[in-house]
Amino acid sequence: MLKVPEHQVAGRQAIDGKLGPLIDNSGHFYKPLQDDDERGTRELTFYHSFSSNTRIPHHIRRFFPVFHGTQLLKASDGSGLRPHLVLQDITSDHLNPSILDIKIGSRTWYLEASNDYIQDCFHKDKTTTTVSLGFRICGLQIYNELGFWKPGRKLVRNFTADDVRSVLSKFVSSNVGPEPDCCFADSVYGGCDGILERLLELKTWFEDQTMYHFRSCSVLLLFDKESFLKGKTPFAEVKLIDFAHVVDGNGVIDHNFLGGLCSFIKFVSQVLADSKGSTMEDKF
Amino acid sequence: MLKVPEHQVAGRQAIDGKLGPLIDNSGHFYKPLQDDDERGTRELTFYHSFSSNTRIPHHIRRFFPVFHGTQLLKASDGSGLRPHLVLQDITSDHLNPSILDIKIGSRTWYLEASNDYIQDCFHKDKTTTTVSLGFRICGLQIYNELGFWKPGRKLVRNFTADDVRSVLSKFVSSNVGPEPDCCFADSVYGGCDGILERLLELKTWFEDQTMYHFRSCSVLLLFDKESFLKGKTPFAEVKLIDFAHVVDGNGVIDHNFLGGLCSFIKFVSQVLADSKGSTMEDKF
Numbered sequence: 001m002l003k004v005p006e007h008q009v010a011g012r013q014a015i016d017g018k019l020g021p022l023i024d025n026s027g028h029f030y031k032p033l034q035d036d037d038e039r040g041t042r043e044l045t046f047y048h049s050f051s052s053n054t055r056i057p058h059h060i061r062r063f064f065p066v067f068h069g070t071q072l073l074k075a076s077d078g079s080g081l082r083p084h085l086v087l088q089d090i091t092s093d094h095l096n097p098s099i100l101d102i103k104i105g106s107r108t109w110y111l112e113a114s115n116d117y118i119q120d121c122f123h124k125d126k127t128t129t130t131v132s133l134g135f136r137i138c139g140l141q142i143y144n145e146l147g148f149w150k151p152g153r154k155l156v157r158n159f160t161a162d163d164v165r166s167v168l169s170k171f172v173s174s175n176v177g178p179e180p181d182c183c184f185a186d187s188v189y190g191g192c193d194g195i196l197e198r199l200l201e202l203k204t205w206f207e208d209q210t211m212y213h214f215r216s217c218s219v220l221l222l223f224d225k226e227s228f229l230k231g232k233t234p235f236a237e238v239k240l241i242d243f244a245h246v247v248d249g250n251g252v253i254d255h256n257f258l259g260g261l262c263s264f265i266k267f268v269s270q271v272l273a274d275s276k277g278s279t280m281e282d283k284f
Numbered sequence: 285m286l287k288v289p290e291h292q293v294a295g296r297q298a299i300d301g302k303l304g305p306l307i308d309n310s311g312h313f314y315k316p317l318q319d320d321d322e323r324g325t326r327e328l329t330f331y332h333s334f335s336s337n338t339r340i341p342h343h344i345r346r347f348f349p350v351f352h353g354t355q356l357l358k359a360s361d362g363s364g365l366r367p368h369l370v371l372q373d374i375t376s377d378h379l380n381p382s383i384l385d386i387k388i389g390s391r392t393w394y395l396e397a398s399n400d401y402i403q404d405c406f407h408k409d410k411t412t413t414t415v416s417l418g419f420r421i422c423g424l425q426i427y428n429e430l431g432f433w434k435p436g437r438k439l440v441r442n443f444t445a446d447d448v449r450s451v452l453s454k455f456v457s458s459n460v461g462p463e464p465d466c467c468f469a470d471s472v473y474g475g476c477d478g479i480l481e482r483l484l485e486l487k488t489w490f491e492d493q494t495m496y497h498f499r500s501c502s503v504l505l506l507f508d509k510e511s512f513l514k515g516k517t518p519f520a521e522v523k524l525i526d527f528a529h530v531v532d533g534n535g536v537i538d539h540n541f542l543g544g545l546c547s548f549i550k551f552v553s554q555v556l557a558d559s560k561g562s563t564m565e566d567k568f
Contacts, residue, residue: 250416263537
């Protein structure tokens with residue numbers, strides 16, 4: 001029984017007769033291969049290459065959704081059978097996950113792309129935080145006492161640096177309102193199992209790997225408050241998703257992804273440091 | 285007695301009645317302030333801000349030329365008196381220095397610039413290695429048994445990734461020809477006083493500092509073979525130069541510079557590793 005993913009925060013959605021991904025009840029995420037451009041093929045090529053690549057360390061493989069091949073399925077837009085990538089559904093183990101989808105890099109285009117594509121991306125990169133911060137938030141949902149906060153695309157696209165800081169604070173807060181308490185910051189961002197440690201692990205790999213360049217790829221942060229409060233693990237996860245624009249590294253590191261990742265790490269570090277500062281101030 | 289710098293490898297030169305920098309015999313470099321645009325003012329503003337900035341660690345300040353204020357001097361183009369920045373002449377202590385000027389970053393433009401400037405830079409960045417490698421060599425001179433090898437601007441602008449590797453090998457070689465011996469690689473790139481260690485020191489600072497964004501800024505590598513052979517120090521130096529396009533960091537790290545710097549570090553590391561590999565092969 002296939003259905004529309006409940007916790008999708010960005011990308012094309014399988015609603016209103018449109019083509020989008022589907023999930024089942026056994027933890028699979030089915031992503032349709034587009035036929036209007038090379039994206040689907042490129043993503044499939046990446047998953048094939050990556051799955052069989054023996055130079056990927058085990059601790060890095062964990063950042064990527066498990067790939068189970070392709071499958072012909074009835075597409076969500078009613079157009080009939082279509083090949084779908086069969087991937088791990090990252091959210092399936094979590095009841096009410098808070099999710100941030102962050103597209104990493106200060107440019108989303110690549111030299112191999114068409115001129116129109118480059119111009120489109122160039123414009124979008126300049127008018128979002130992509131150029132200024134080296135990343136942009138593409139979508140999010142944050143679970144709190146009132147349910148999910150899931151701002152619309154327009155709002156998200158207009159995010160400033162301060163909005164990003166605010167979202168990163170809300171992501172690890174228990175309260176709703178203009179002054180997030182950041183009470184989960186230490187556990188979720190800090191600590192040896194925290195998100196910051198995972199991001200630094202990724203960074204170390206990106207300083208060295210010259211196999212792939214990840215254009216327009218997202219880091220997905222997931223935090224499951226209920227699991228955390230019940231002592232279940234993992235309550236926080238970091239995954240990489242969306243590989244439709246991965247190109248050959250040609251022996252050069254992915255300096256675009258790495259730079260953006262470092263900038264994002266600095267933002268998370270600052271929110272963590274500020275949360276400690278404010279806790280200290282509260283105490284004294 | 286002012287004269288045209290002997291070891292300038294990039295930028296505007298004070299020859300054929302054109303406006304360019306001058307040097308004296310006491311280690312000063314005089315850079316004319318342009319009056320046709322904001323560049324000169326921006327560079328002066330940067331030097332003022334940087335000189336008085338107490339948050340710059342001592343070991344980072346060493347990467348920057350010493351700033352001695354401004355001085356009115358007869359300009360090299362015969363246009364009369366003009367204010368010049370008075371800077372440390374980095375090459376003055378070296379007889380026949382090999383020099384690489386590497387413009388760091390995968391983009392040289394910035395959001396605050398005019399549209400024409402952005403389009404100009406965008407084109408140059410795509411048609412050089414700036415976009416692909418995250419840096420480009422702007423100029424160089426390498427001293428060898430035949431004298432200086434100083435390729436022309438056109439040749440340098442068309443450099444590929446392989447040309448960059450070749451230049452980095454030649455920079456630390458004693459011979460001329462298609463197979464550089466890299467005999468100085470270990471001393472110049474490696475070791476605790478080597479260029480790689482200096483670049484990593486810079487990288488650590490760029491992972492943290494959010495005060496300045498260095499657009500179109502160069503890392504200058506200098507290697508003085510004679511000093512090295514005579515046991516004099518320093519025989520290799522790393523400096524940052526050209527701050528006409530430094531903009532406010534606004535609390536964000538300079539992910540553009542950092543990404544490009546990491547890519548350049550990887551290139552240097554690979555040349556160093558390859559040189560060790562080939563030495564091992566020679567031995568066994």
